[in-house]
Amino acid sequence: MNSLKNILYAIVILLSANTVFAQQTLQPVNFHNLNQTPPSENTLAYSDTPENVNPYNMLILADSTVVQQNAINYPPIKRDYTRLGYDTAMYFGAAVISFGILYAMPESVTNWDKEAMKENGITYKWKQNVKAGPVWDHDDWVLNWVTHPYAGGIYYMTARSSGFTWFESFLYSAFMSTCFWEYGIEAFAEIPSKQDLIITPVVGSAIGEGFFYCKKSILRHDKRVLKSRFLGYTSLVLMDPFNTLLDGLGYQQKVKVQSNVSPVGFNSGTNKAIWGLNLNVQF
Known part of the structure; x- marks a missing residue:
């Protein structure tokens, strides 16, 4: 449990640090101080040089x-539904992996009743949990106040980086956290949580909007944070993993x-x- 907390703390500290770094790098660029190469032929719209210059x-x-x-x-000039569709499809793949990781964790961390899941089947447990919820859970505060808001921020960034407005991105975060996770994947193991239904999209969207401005700053500075490509890519992956993966695979808006x-x-x-x-x- 202590190791899990340490990992989560490290993620939060890294995100906070990268946020500060990204904002610090948002400074006007003085092009006279840069070592620029001579303009190419297609750079100048007027190529005939007067003799008296x-x-x-x-x-x-x-x-x-x-x-x-x-x-x-960035952000895209119009809503990119194709990108959002790819991202959503990747969520389902990642959900299977996440479910396996959570299932492997001790019951003291997740509060999942694994014996009931084995005896009656996963589908039976999902129906029982959906009918019983939502309830006020007693999960560890790290799960409720760190991992869930962070997940909400990732949901938010998925839509925000696909050209949607902040309100539309909030609705996407609310839909994913409610239908996809609380009443979807997680309901196979436990009853939906009241605080998670609120905290994940609300706090997560606030965090996600901060991620959005940080990502704009990082991209404006050639994907660098403090002149470091490693910090830049690390920040982009942590703040917007699925869109960063799509961009890395060569996806481009038309x-x-x-x-x-x-x-x-x-x-x-x-x-x-x-x-x-x-x-x-x-x-």
């Missing part, structure tokens, strides 16, 4: 060019956005370039 102005022109190609589109800030003309009177924003959206 002096080298100094061209140096400023090259140093100030900011190009953002194939930028990470909408691709490419934008850049580049000179679109030249004012010979002021000897300065005219800047413009180019936006390319492919469906």
